[in-house]
Amino acid sequence: MQIQSLLQNDSLNIELHHKESQSRDLYILINHSAISLMQQQSKAEWIGLGDECTRMFMARIKQRKAMTSIFHIRDLNDQRVEGFEAVSMVMTRYYKELLGKSDHHITCVDPLVIEAGPSLTIEQQLQLCKPFEDTAIKNVLFSIPNHKSTGLYGFNSGFYKVCWEDIGPLVCSAINEFFSGGHLPNFFGQTKLFSLPKVINPNKAQDFRPISCCNVIYKCITKLMCNIFKEVLPHIIDTR
Numbered sequence: 001m002q003i004q005s006l007l008q009n010d011s012l013n014i015e016l017h018h019k020e021s022q023s024r025d026l027y028i029l030i031n032h033s034a035i036s037l038m039q040q041q042s043k044a045e046w047i048g049l050g051d052e053c054t055r056m057f058m059a060r061i062k063q064r065k066a067m068t069s070i071f072h073i074r075d076l077n078d079q080r081v082e083g084f085e086a087v088s089m090v091m092t093r094y095y096k097e098l099l100g101k102s103d104h105h106i107t108c109v110d111p112l113v114i115e116a117g118p119s120l121t122i123e124q125q126l127q128l129c130k131p132f133e134d135t136a137i138k139n140v141l142f143s144i145p146n147h148k149s150t151g152l153y154g155f156n157s158g159f160y161k162v163c164w165e166d167i168g169p170l171v172c173s174a175i176n177e178f179f180s181g182g183h184l185p186n187f188f189g190q191t192k193l194f195s196l197p198k199v200i201n202p203n204k205a206q207d208f209r210p211i212s213c214c215n216v217i218y219k220c221i222t223k224l225m226c227n228i229f230k231e232v233l234p235h236i237i238d239t240r
Helices: 002-009 014-049 055-070 084-099 111-114 122-129 136-141 157-162 163-183 216-236
Strands: 072-074 080-082 190-195 208-211
Touching: 002 014, 002 080, 002 111, 072 208, 122 216, 136 157, 136 163, 157 163, 157 216, 163 216
Parallel strands: none
Antiparallel strands: 072 080, 190 208
């Protein structure tokens, strides 16, 4: 501030301009360091004391719940309904009608239709049926980012990566068992469903986008299937 005051009386002084620039950069650096230190101290204090049942912790939980909850919404008839139970009924009805009713009438696959188009060779069919190596399963699991949402049981891919030496063979065995037998236990396919708003102030069911948070084993299976399909699909799909 002193240098800037001197510059007002001598605005053409190059030395004062240089000192003012250096002082300003030093001030920004010190201010940034002070803010960074306060952020680190605040984070360390929150890690150590944030999960205690203090008034601050409970207030933050209440605030977050209020921000992420949907208490009122408009139904398909554009009528406003309130209450968590009423909102859940509106959302469930919307997605049920969007998916439609299940059709139990299943027709057999016509082999003549399949034979009319391109088909896989014997080598390609054997490649699809070949069991996966443990290295391939590990590479697929390690390609899943640690910050991806977890499934119902709460373990993300980071847990599997850290504990791979202990649980890796069991994971590989479970995945290969699915591909060899074709049976997937129900808990592997269980997911968490979340509704994310597509607009700033959502008030209808169509203003939300549902996402499903799958567990890591389920993600690994789907990624492995995608990898082998990518190798054979170009041979049977006409992209012209």
